[in-house]
Amino acid sequence: MPASISPLPHEERLEEVLLAYLEAADAGRPPDARELLAAYPDLATELQAFLDDQEAAAQVAQPLRQALRGARVPDEADDRPPPQVLGDCEVLEKIIEGGMGVVYRAWQRQARREVAIKIIKPGAWVTAAERQRFLLEAQSLAGLEHPNIVRIYDVGTYEGEPYFSMEYAAGGSLAGEMEKLRRAPRATARLLRTVALAVELAHRHGIIHRDLKPGNILRAGDGTPKVADFGLAKRLDPPGREGEAGGPSGREPARGPARTTPRPTPRTAKRGPRRPRCRARSRARPGTWPPSRRGARWA
Numbered sequence: 406m407p408a409s410i411s412p413l414p415h416e417e418r419l420e421e422v423l424l425a426y427l428e429a430a431d432a433g434r435p436p437d438a439r440e441l442l443a444a445y446p447d448l449a450t451e452l453q454a455f456l457d458d459q460e461a462a463a464q465v466a467q468p469l470r471q472a473l474r475g476a477r478v479p480d481e482a483d484d485r486p487p488p489q490v491l492g493d494c495e496v497l498e499k500i501i502e503g504g505m506g507v508v509y510r511a512w513q514r515q516a517r518r519e520v521a522i523k524i525i526k527p528g529a530w531v532t533a534a535e536r537q538r539f540l541l542e543a544q545s546l547a548g549l550e551h552p553n554i555v556r557i558y559d560v561g562t563y564e565g566e567p568y569f570s571m572e573y574a575a576g577g578s579l580a581g582e583m584e585k586l587r588r589a590p591r592a593t594a595r596l597l598r599t600v601a602l603a604v605e606l607a608h609r610h611g612i613i614h615r616d617l618k619p620g621n622i623l624r625a626g627d628g629t630p631k632v633a634d635f636g637l638a639k640r641l642d643p644p645g646r647e648g649e650a651g652g653p654s655g656r657e658p659a660r661g662p663a664r665t666t667p668r669p670t671p672r673t674a675k676r677g678p679r680r681p682r683c684r685a686r687s688r689a690r691p692g693t694w695p696p697s698r699r700g701a702r703w704a
Contacts, residue, residue, distance in 0.1 A: 419448050423455060491522055492561045494570055502526065505535055506636075510573060513558070519575070520558060524568035536567070538636060543569040545612050545635040553603035555623065555633040574631050576624025583619060596630060603632045611641040 422445055429436055438456050442449050487509070489496055494511040500521065501508050509522045525531055525539055546557040546569075556572040579586070579596075586593045600622055604614060614621075614635060621634040 415447075418445075419451050422448060422452065426455075488524075488563055491524065491563055491568055492559060492570070494520060494522055496522065505531060506539065511570065513570065516558075519573040520570045521573045522568055522570045524563060525566040531566075540567055541640065542635045542638065543567070545607075545638045545640065546571065548610055549607055549612070551603050551606045553599055553630055553632060554607070555631045571633075572625075572631065574623035574633070575626040576628060578624070579619035579622045579630070599630055600632060603630075607632075607638075613639045613641065615639055 422441075426436055426441065441456075442452055445452060487496060487499065487507075491509075491511065493515050494513050497510045497512060499507060500510050503526075505525060506523055507526045509524070511520050511522045512518075513520045523542075525536065543557060543560050546555060547560075550556075555574065558570045558572070560567065560569045562568065586596070600617075604617065607614060612635070614632070614637075616634060616637040617632070621632065623631045623633050625631055
């Protein structure tokens, strides 16, 4: 940048210097901050504030760059047709589609049964963390065996994206039964008890669902409720290793509750702790309750 000072007004000169700085930064050659301040001493205050703002913006954007690192940018493949075959399954129709994934109804040839297949949507903008969360859902379902939790059958990849097949619930979800459930409180209570027992099994395996709602409770063809969609589930420490030092969580070992029972003193060690006694005397007839407060004595 030129070191000479032109006779332009202050604001115009500052605008030119900043524009030149941004153009050089876009080209991958940002000027040195100390050289810039030395070249324009009369603009040093404004330039220093500008450089401070640039550094603060870079610090805020750094986590976003790390999160997007490894993400696949959408391309022309967004409009390609859905897959026809996934592993041993023939895709029949689309059930539901979200921002990241899509669920298909399919026919598993070898087992001769209907299944549901969940796969990351082709061409979707997916980060490494989201892909890991997708795989965590498959791992969570694979470790749970319960008649009221959707079972998983197979895991595979299609054009580099993971997918898994699971039990198909032909009865839809509870989201479409809300009015019916409000009119049958006893049946709803029995239903919630069934769902709670299924979720309790997941808790015993260290898996917290974190997205339990009517839309994620499905109905099988015979009406059996099925807890589904563990996409936001959180996996805790394995049973028996909660908080173990050096374990997956790195937390300190769990400590028991603080001692509340007083320690025995020499005076009470032999005869044991004194227990409070309550004695009430009443002038009322035998068998009446409560006794008269005037005649009660506490010891």
